[in-house]
Amino acid sequence: GCGLDLDTLRPAGSPTNNAARTSTGSIPFAERFSNSIREVGQNGRRGALMLTMGVNHPDIRSFITCKSNLGKVTGANLSVRLSDDFLRAVEKNDKYELSWAGDPTNTESISATEIWDLLIKGAHATAEPGMLMWDTILRESVSDCYADVGFKTVCTNPCSEIPLSAYDSCRLMLVNLYSYVTDKFTKEAKFDFAAFHKDAYMAQRLMDDMVDLELECINKIIAKVKKDPEAEELKFRELKLWKKVKVAAESGRRTGTGVTAVADTLAAL
Numbered sequence: 001g002c003g004l005d006l007d008t009l010r011p012a013g014s015p016t017n018n019a020a021r022t023s024t025g026s027i028p029f030a031e032r033f034s035n036s037i038r039e040v041g042q043n044g045r046r047g048a049l050m051l052t053m054g055v056n057h058p059d060i061r062s063f064i065t066c067k068s069n070l071g072k073v074t075g076a077n078l079s080v081r082l083s084d085d086f087l088r089a090v091e092k093n094d095k096y097e098l099s100w101a102g103d104p105t106n107t108e109s110i111s112a113t114e115i116w117d118l119l120i121k122g123a124h125a126t127a128e129p130g131m132l133m134w135d136t137i138l139r140e141s142v143s144d145c146y147a148d149v150g151f152k153t154v155c156t157n158p159c160s161e162i163p164l165s166a167y168d169s170c171r172l173m174l175v176n177l178y179s180y181v182t183d184k185f186t187k188e189a190k191f192d193f194a195a196f197h198k199d200a201y202m203a204q205r206l207m208d209d210m211v212d213l214e215l216e217c218i219n220k221i222i223a224k225v226k227k228d229p230e231a232e233e234l235k236f237r238e239l240k241l242w243k244k245v246k247v248a249a250e251s252g253r254r255t256g257t258g259v260t261a262v263a264d265t266l267a268a269l
Helices: 027-040 060-068 084-092 112-126 134-140 143-149 193-227 232-252 262-268
Strands: 002-005 049-054 077-082 095-100 103-111 130-133 153-156 163-165 172-176 256-260
Touching: 002 153, 027 049, 027 060, 049 060, 049 153, 060 077, 060 112, 084 095, 084 112, 095 112, 103 112, 130 134, 143 153, 143 163, 172 193, 193 232, 193 256
Parallel strands: 002 049, 049 077, 077 130, 172 256
Antiparallel strands: 095 103, 153 163
16 A cells, blocks of 8 residues: 655646657556556455645646546545645635646646535545645644654555655554443443553554564565565665665654544444
């Protein structure tokens, strides 16, 4: 499973210094990444992908609507990173500027509600794209306190439970709250906080152990690639990638311990 942010890709129609003259934009790349995940996921293996894009990217309308054709980008989830400025513009029915950092001249002023309406239409028709309240995520993110040393959040895992920095990994565990309700659906129903505290503590400790297990696997992968018969220049990129994943795992030790069955728990109480 991977998360990729498409903001670095130049918008459709942007000039390129080659024979093509202009870029095809980000959507063909979204399809390529989607197909790669589907190819990896064949024959019993699972593949998952999250593709995100900032709401101010000039390709944002194409990104929001690209899965209205149900045969397109079938190997990926899509989410739009929404900023506070955009949401305020929607509330006030103001204009909002689309722009791309790589080309300051490529800007467009549009109605914020136009983008919002596209998002709502997509959510109603196909439950996509998702919406990430990005400024809130960055404000609340513990890892972004260390953004200056490599832990700046750039995307999320495929289902958005945990925003992550570059090369970091998603490790998740859920504690089922429903199992801590005693005398369910009676007037004597109570939540066993003592048992929950004990299990949550143990779950988080186990999550930290999972980081060590992941590092063991990464070391085996690196050792295997080094022994492969291919030429060093062919193995260089793969080794470089896995070494970056290893550094992120060792230095961040990111975990996500969460809860499930909240609605059932409230009903049982």
